[in-house]
Amino acid sequence: MPRSLIQLREPLEFLSILDEAGAADPALDPNLHPHDLQNIYRWMLRGRRFDDRMVLLSRQGRIGNYPPNSGQEAASLGPAVAINRDDWIAPSFRELPALMHHGWPMHRLILGWWGGHEIGAQPPEGVYALPLCGPVAGQCLHAAGIAWGLKQNGSDRLAVCFIGDGGTSEGDFHEALNVAGVFRLPLVMIIQNNHWALSMPRSRQTASETLAQKAIAYGIPGMQVDGNDILAMIVATREAAKRARSGGGATLIEALTYRIGPHSTSDEPRRYRDSAEVEEWKSREPLLRFRKYLESRRILTEASHQLIETQIAEEIAAEVAIAEAYRPDPAEPFAHCFADVPAHLQSQLDEFHRGARPIEQVPAAREPVKSPAREVVLPPARSLVVS
Secondary structure (H helix, E strand, O other): OOOOOOOOOOOEEEEEEEEEOOOOOOOOOOOOOHHHHHHHHHHHHEEEEEHHHHHHHOOOOOOOOOOOOOOOOOHHHHHHHHHHOOOOOEEEOOOOHHHHHHHHHHHHHHHHOOOOOOHHHOOOOOOOOOOOOOOOOOOHHHHHHHHHHHHHOOOOEEEOOOOOOOHHHHHHHHHHHHHHHHHHOOOEEEEEEEEEEOOOOOOHOOOOOOOOHHHHHHHHOEEEEEOOHHHHHHHHHHHHHHHHHOOOOOOEEEEEEEOOOOOOOOOOHOOOOOOOHHHHHHOHHHHHHHHHHHHOOOOHHHHHHHHOOOHHHHHOOOOOOOHOOOOOOOHHHHHHHHOOOOHHHHHHHHHHHOOOOEEEEEEEEOOOOOOOOOOOOOOOOOHOOOO
């Protein structure tokens, strides 16, 4: 046979709607309702301020090691805004904005991985989102399994999975995409390409020109998106979700963003990262860009911004108080290993109780009280318009 070119599927597409000054491409702007835009801004700001508080709690020793997500709010929140509440989210460990929007209350996030309490790893009733995942790329297999189950059940629901650029070097990522491609699963894979996998730069992670092109090997569409552009992330995920619901299968979205802070509160990024690079990316950060867009459309003013800031500060303070008032059962770790406790574990539990303090001295286990309302109220959009 002579040599010939193999015609692969359509070339990769890059999508950006908002530029760094907050100006939108009129042909691509989804023109969301002003009230929806206000709420999206509120969720983004809530995510940023909660992240700030979590860093402080970690520095104060009130929670454990914490991975900041400042600068990645759009890449996390955008997909959550674009899907339905009964769709599934499988997060990595920087998806707090997405999880909060999908229904996880802040106090459970505080109590969970970083607080060390079992209840913080239990999805609240009616919330279709898995707990944060520490093992790199392990959540990809969970998401593919959920998507497969949804398809087997004849549902039009889908699963959204988040992974960092470093996770794309793990086998679990590739196995999940292979299964998703072969069986046309309703899965949307979001790569948060924040340019650094701890101290490993993106340039050392793969020789591929993009991470989005990894979709080609698995026979699914891929797209690269400006991950600091909340509108672009919403539009791209909506398109992928529509494809998944109609039986078109999985989509891979590479969100180009940047990790402004350290990998975690135990990391010192100045040892491996140029501060000039960080400052350059700060000018592109998603919250400031989206705020400029809203101000240009007279949907947000300084007064309304300050009102949101005040309400979010009060909400976060209340959620921290709920988390710190929680008193677990000291025998809790024994309760979540087996449905039927084996003899050797029961023996250890009995020994634990014999050596524990009298029960009246141990604070009773308590489910955190209901968190404050998730939405804060602003005046109607028309009252926010400046003359």
